[in-house]
Amino acid sequence: MPALPHPPAVTDRAADRLRAAIMAGELKPGEQLVEADLVERLGVSRNTLREAFRQLCREGLAEHHRHCGVTVRAVTADDVREIFTIRRTLELQAVAAAPAILPPPRLAAMRDCVTAAQDAAAARAWRTVGTHSLRLHGEIVRLIGSPLLDGFFASVLAQLRLSFAVNPDEAAFQAPWIARDAAIVERLAVGDAGGAADALRLYLDESEQGLLARFPSR
Amino acid sequence: MPALPHPPAVTDRAADRLRAAIMAGELKPGEQLVEADLVERLGVSRNTLREAFRQLCREGLAEHHRHCGVTVRAVTADDVREIFTIRRTLELQAVAAAPAILPPPRLAAMRDCVTAAQDAAAARAWRTVGTHSLRLHGEIVRLIGSPLLDGFFASVLAQLRLSFAVNPDEAAFQAPWIARDAAIVERLAVGDAGGAADALRLYLDESEQGLLARFPSR
DNA sequence: GCACCCAGGATTGTTCAACAATCATAATTG
DNA sequence: CAATTATGATTGTTGAACAATCCTGGGTGC
Numbered sequence: 001m002p003a004l005p006h007p008p009a010v011t012d013r014a015a016d017r018l019r020a021a022i023m024a025g026e027l028k029p030g031e032q033l034v035e036a037d038l039v040e041r042l043g044v045s046r047n048t049l050r051e052a053f054r055q056l057c058r059e060g061l062a063e064h065h066r067h068c069g070v071t072v073r074a075v076t077a078d079d080v081r082e083i084f085t086i087r088r089t090l091e092l093q094a095v096a097a098a099p100a101i102l103p104p105p106r107l108a109a110m111r112d113c114v115t116a117a118q119d120a121a122a123a124r125a126w127r128t129v130g131t132h133s134l135r136l137h138g139e140i141v142r143l144i145g146s147p148l149l150d151g152f153f154a155s156v157l158a159q160l161r162l163s164f165a166v167n168p169d170e171a172a173f174q175a176p177w178i179a180r181d182a183a184i185v186e187r188l189a190v191g192d193a194g195g196a197a198d199a200l201r202l203y204l205d206e207s208e209q210g211l212l213a214r215f216p217s218r
Numbered sequence: 219m220p221a222l223p224h225p226p227a228v229t230d231r232a233a234d235r236l237r238a239a240i241m242a243g244e245l246k247p248g249e250q251l252v253e254a255d256l257v258e259r260l261g262v263s264r265n266t267l268r269e270a271f272r273q274l275c276r277e278g279l280a281e282h283h284r285h286c287g288v289t290v291r292a293v294t295a296d297d298v299r300e301i302f303t304i305r306r307t308l309e310l311q312a313v314a315a316a317p318a319i320l321p322p323p324r325l326a327a328m329r330d331c332v333t334a335a336q337d338a339a340a341a342r343a344w345r346t347v348g349t350h351s352l353r354l355h356g357e358i359v360r361l362i363g364s365p366l367l368d369g370f371f372a373s374v375l376a377q378l379r380l381s382f383a384v385n386p387d388e389a390a391f392q393a394p395w396i397a398r399d400a401a402i403v404e405r406l407a408v409g410d411a412g413g414a415a416d417a418l419r420l421y422l423d424e425s426e427q428g429l430l431a432r433f434p435s436r
Numbered sequence: 437g438c439a440c441c442c443a444g445g446a447t448t449g450t451t452c453a454a455c456a457a458t459c460a461t462a463a464t465t466g
Numbered sequence: 467c468a469a470t471t472a473t474g475a476t477t478g479t480t481g482a483a484c485a486a487t488c489c490t491g492g493g494t495g496c
Contacts, residue, residue, distance in 0.1 A: 045451040047265055058276050067458045067477055082364050089311050089362055144307055146300050152370045263480045285448055285487050
């Protein structure tokens with residue numbers, strides 16, 4: 001009996017490729033996803049492609065306007081503000097409610113995110129840095145213990161990740177946060193929930209400001 | 219120019235009818251939704267029906283198992299525990315972070331939920347009572363100010379609503395909570411966030427216990 | 437009798453082709 | 467030049483077809 005009971009669905013494969021293209025910036029925000037073109041490029045049927053579209057819309061990476069097609073999600077400054085409102089609500093609550101000694105696998109997962117981000121920074125792979133940093137904050141929310149909440153938060157982080165994509169110089173943008181991520185994790189590791197919460201609050205405030213400064217209008 | 223720029227999509231109509239049938243208990247939890255049957259009963263094509271299925275799955279009202287079809291979501295005791303974990307996280311945070319004097323339209327909306335629930339109780343329309351009570355708690359989360367979060371929480375509440383559907387005697391189950399809902403709203407109205415939070419915490423704890431007691435196993 | 441294997445039907449997964457509905461653009465007319 | 471109408475492009479919806487997979491039941495050998 002093989003390890004893969006189900007060969008991955010064609011729909012999921014198509015959605016994965018589209019998601020990767022969006023995240024890599026090949027499909028730019030606001031760009032229209034024309035069914036006929038994508039059908040040819042992905043080699044899937046129109047129905048399957050439309051199903052993939054729905055998946056991306058659910059994840060907040062695309063938008064569907066009736067009779068106007070699907071466009072790549074264009075994250076606005078207001079969207080960023082809302083995303084950080086959600087981050088504050090969930091991440092701070094997760095840290096505040098975390099047990100003094102958190103489960104070893106959770107701590108290990110968080111430390112893995114930090115080291116992975118550090119390794120990526122050493123290799124100047126800034127996009128990967130952002131991925132692992134956001135993964136860490138997903139792990140933080142995971143402390144609440146709700147898979148449903150985790151799934152929702154993952155889509156929120158994906159939208160934030162999307163706003164990174166528009167920034168050409170990711171180096172200076174991503175670098176400063178790695179050390180602060182590490183500090184938060186270590187405070188959690190020693191049971192200093194209050195200190196972690198304070199550091200995280202500052203982290204989110206400054207990160208939001210830094211990100212908003214990159215938006216042209218307002 | 220008519221008020222409806224877009225006649226509602228066939229897909230959405232089908233999803234609405236299925237959602238109503240699930241909520242009304244006509245389609246019972248665990249029941250399989252056979253494509254061929256529903257195609258005939260709803261008078262839509264199979265592709266359209268499948269898209270409606272996806273919508274319901276996204277809302278957590280149905281589950282999709284590859285090659286095994288779609289079934290009505292069967293909410294378990296663990297699901298209820300998770301739902302209340304989410305409710306505590308979001309509702310308590312919303313109340314705690316609420317401004318001393320909350321925006322008049324928000325307060326009006328919350329009071330409308332309470333009076334609507336009271337009216338429904340007077341008419342012995344217990345199902346409607348539950349609907350408005352849950353709507354109130356959606357309004358509470360709305361104080362956070364994030365439409366994204368509101369949408370997520372609405373689907374969580376819908377799943378909770380689904381677990382009500384299995385209970386035959388909704389009268390005794392719904393009645394006691396109306397007064398407590400009203401008390402929470404009035405504490406918020408006078409700016410007593412702390413008191414509202416305490417009342418809400420107790421409310422959620424007891425509501426969860428009362429609901430879990432109705433589950434057979436454990 | 438029992439465990440195993442195997443064919444058959446039923447259901448879902450995916451694709452294709454066609455037509456209707458709607459939108460955006462360009463050409464036409466006054 | 468403005469308003470209106472035609473035109474093309476794109477999406478919305480349907481129906482049918484075939485492949486892949488699962489479930490059920492019956493046979494086979496021990």
